[in-house]
Amino acid sequence: xxxxxxxxxxxxxTSTSVATGAPNAGxxxxxxxxxxxxxxxxPDGFVWGAATSAYQIEGAAHxxxxxxxVWDTFCRIPGRVRNGETGDVAADHYxxxxxxxxxxxxxxxxxxxxxxxxxRVVPTGAGPVNRKGLDFYKRLxxxxxxxGVTPMVTLYHWDTPQELQDLGGWENRDTAYRFAEYAATVxxxxxxxxxxxxxxxxxxxxxxxxxxxxxxxxxxxxxxxxYVVAHHQLLAHGLAVQAMRPHLGTTGRIGPALNLxxxxxxxxxxxxxxxxxxxxxxxxRLYLDPILKGSYPQDVLDDLASxxxxxxxxxxxxxxxINSPVELLAVQYYxxxxxxxxxxxxxxxxxxxxxxxxxxxxxxxxILMRIKKDYGDIALTITENGLPTPDTLxxxxxxxxxxxxxxxxxxxxxxxxxxxxxxxxxxxxxxxLMDNFEWAEGYDQxxxxxxxxxxxxxxxxxxxxxxxSDVIRANGL
Numbered sequence: 104x105x106x107x108x109x110x111x112x113x114x115x116x117t118s119t120s121v122a123t124g125a126p127n128a129g130x131x132x133x134x135x136x137x138x139x140x141x142x143x144x145x146p147d148g149f150v151w152g153a154a155t156s157a158y159q160i161e162g163a164a165h166x167x168x169x170x171x172x173v174w175d176t177f178c179r180i181p182g183r184v185r186n187g188e189t190g191d192v193a194a195d196h197y198x199x200x201x202x203x204x205x206x207x208x209x210x211x212x213x214x215x216x217x218x219x220x221x222x223r224v225v226p227t228g229a230g231p232v233n234r235k236g237l238d239f240y241k242r243l244x245x246x247x248x249x250x251g252v253t254p255m256v257t258l259y260h261w262d263t264p265q266e267l268q269d270l271g272g273w274e275n276r277d278t279a280y281r282f283a284e285y286a287a288t289v290x291x292x293x294x295x296x297x298x299x300x301x302x303x304x305x306x307x308x309x310x311x312x313x314x315x316x317x318x319x320x321x322x323x324x325x326x327x328x329x330y331v332v333a334h335h336q337l338l339a340h341g342l343a344v345q346a347m348r349p350h351l352g353t354t355g356r357i358g359p360a361l362n363l364x365x366x367x368x369x370x371x372x373x374x375x376x377x378x379x380x381x382x383x384x385x386x387x388r389l390y391l392d393p394i395l396k397g398s399y400p401q402d403v404l405d406d407l408a409s410x411x412x413x414x415x416x417x418x419x420x421x422x423x424x425i426n427s428p429v430e431l432l433a434v435q436y437y438x439x440x441x442x443x444x445x446x447x448x449x450x451x452x453x454x455x456x457x458x459x460x461x462x463x464x465x466x467x468x469x470i471l472m473r474i475k476k477d478y479g480d481i482a483l484t485i486t487e488n489g490l491p492t493p494d495t496l497x498x499x500x501x502x503x504x505x506x507x508x509x510x511x512x513x514x515x516x517x518x519x520x521x522x523x524x525x526x527x528x529x530x531x532x533x534x535x536l537m538d539n540f541e542w543a544e545g546y547d548q549x550x551x552x553x554x555x556x557x558x559x560x561x562x563x564x565x566x567x568x569x570x571x572s573d574v575i576r577a578n579g580l
Contacts, residue, residue: 143519144579150253150530151575152214153207153552154487156260156304158190159539161220163197167235170226172262173272174542177320188545194537195560200243203562206553207536208250210568211575215252216486216532217243218260218304219289221282228264229281237292244296254297255486255532257360258286258343260304261313261320268321273309273332273339276416283342290347294355301360301433301486302343306336307390308362318543330411334421337393341424356430359394360486363387364440365469369451374444381406382442395478397426432474435487435534436514439466456491456548464513471521471528480527488514489534491541491548494565502554502565511567515580533571537562 158174178189196203207215221228223236240256247254259282267278286302312319314329323329344357351357366383368375384403392400399422407413438460441449452461467488474483492506511533522528538551546557552568555561574580 142579143516144577145519146522147578148529149578150213151571151578152212152216152253152255152530152532153210153536154216154532154534155196155536155539156218156257157220157223158193158260158262159535159541160194160196160537161223162190162192162195164189164191166197167239168223168226168233169220169236170222170228170233171265172220172222173265173268173320174262176265176268177322180322183322184543185545185547188540190540192557193540194555194557197239199560200239201246203537204243204246204250204252206562206564207247207252210552210564211572212252212536213575214255214299214530214532215247215536216255216257216301218257218262220262221259221285222262222264224289225264225281225285226266228267228278229284232288237289240289241292241296244293248296253299254293255299255301255484256289256293256297257301257304257486258282258289259302259339261309263320272321273335274328276335276338279335279339279342282339283346286343287346287350290350290355294347294350294352298354298356299431299484300347300351300355300357302340302357303336304360305362305435306333306340306359307386309336327411330407330413331416333389334413334416337390337425338421340394341421341427344427344429345424356482358429358431358433359390360433360435361387361390362435362437362487363391363470363474364436364438365466365473366440366442369441369443369449372444375442378444378446379442382440382446382448386440391474391478393422393425394429395426395432395481397422429481431482431484431529432478433484433486434470434474436467436470436485437488437490439463439469456493457544460490462490462510464510464517467514467517468521471518471526472524475521475526480525483526483528485518485528485531487532487534489550491550494538494549494554496554496556496563500563502563504565504567507552507565507567508570511571512580515574519580 178184219240224233226233244254263272310329310333313321314323314325314332317324340359364386366379366386368379381402384400388400389403392398441451450461452463454461490510492504494502494504496502535550537553538549538555541548552565552571554563554565
């Protein structure tokens with residue numbers, strides 16, 4: 104799950120909200136607009152799924168040899184996480200995984216994207232492997248296969264081992280090599296049952312939230328270091344691709360998971376147009392270009408020269424490593440960005456409980472078409488798309504999240520439009536399977552298709568889960 108998008112290059116700009124809206128409506132469970140949705144059938148073989156991440160759902164933070172992560176540390180700093188909450192228990196998926204996989208099967212999901220906790224497998228980030236941790240993910244992957252669900256593994260979803268952070272974390276080039284070793288270990292263990300692999304989840308969020316705003320672990324505000332971190336994460340991606348290849352045979356596919364924000368000028372002025380191009384460079388091209396084109400965007404490097412030492416950290420051969428061939432690109436779309444002549448961002452559409460998220464389904468179409476235009480016909484998968492809604496459990500035992508249904512329907516329709524116009528999109532994973540620990544927001548925001556009663560850990564299918572099951576059965580809207 105992503106955090107707040109940075110407002111501008113260098114993290115210095117502001118975001119001005121000009122529109123708000125409540126995504127949920129109709130406590131009677133009806134939404135008149137749903138009946139008007141056109142019949143849209145997706146291609147045969149299109150895969151529907153859902154996504155989670157380890158720290159957000161697993162819990163069991165001190166069980167079976169798991170090491171400490173930067174998020175374990177961050178959550179214990181007063182004032183960093185809403186209500187002082189942590190992921191120590193979360194949705195207790197580590198102990199309830201079999202029941203959760205049964206729920207996945209009941210929903211009809213064909214793919215399930217989960218992340219492996221680096222400190223659960225390699226507790227200190229380097230050195231001995233924790234067999235109990237690795238065996239948990241082996242059971243998870245086998246359990247999915249036995250239920251007819253294809254596992255998709257993310258190797259890094261922000262839980263850097265704390266002992267590596269103590270040595271500099273992603274500011275330290277050595278972390279990239281330790282990540283590649285860990286990636287190879289997991290690929291060797293699971294390569295026979297997992298066909299689709301994602302290296303890093305949203306490296307941009309680590310840069311923007313972890314090192315610019317400081318709202319996520321490790322909680323720094325250091326623009327110079329932020330883009331050194333960006334480079335070392337991208338290097339880690341390339342090194343991991345190379346290290347994993349021998350363990351995946353001919354069918355295993357690898358790619359990154361990038362949160363991409365379509366950027367639009369807030370007005371027609373030349374200044375806003377120019378600022379939007381640079382903003383897009385920081386938001387999208389800084390990550391897409393080296394991975395898929397083998398070069399960093401020069402306008403971003405030129406702009407960084409005034410405040411970041413990133414140039415000193417890009418060594419000979421690094422970009423070639425980052426450009427190691429990949430078979431798929433995981434796209435995570437949540438919000439557009441509108442850029443002013445001053446380089447700030449403004450809000451143009453209704454927002455959700457996540458103040459940074461504007462509801463603009465057309466942005467899904469725009470970002471998918473832009474990838475096709477600029478980067479060719481690489482296989483694409485949507486690995487996150489969703490929203491938080493003010494979900495409550497009614498007296499009838501139902502959670503009537505009609506706002507989520509409307510949101511997903513509109514975004515599915517835009518994905519279908521992109522496919523119709525030639526985009527090679529093969530699957531769609533809703534964020535998220537279940538309610539979970541939402542990083543700095545703690546447990547206040549509910550993003551799941553399934554309601555989690557945290558007091559009892561009971562799982563309750565929301566109306567959106569049943570609606571999504573119908574979409575999967577029909578392979579369309």
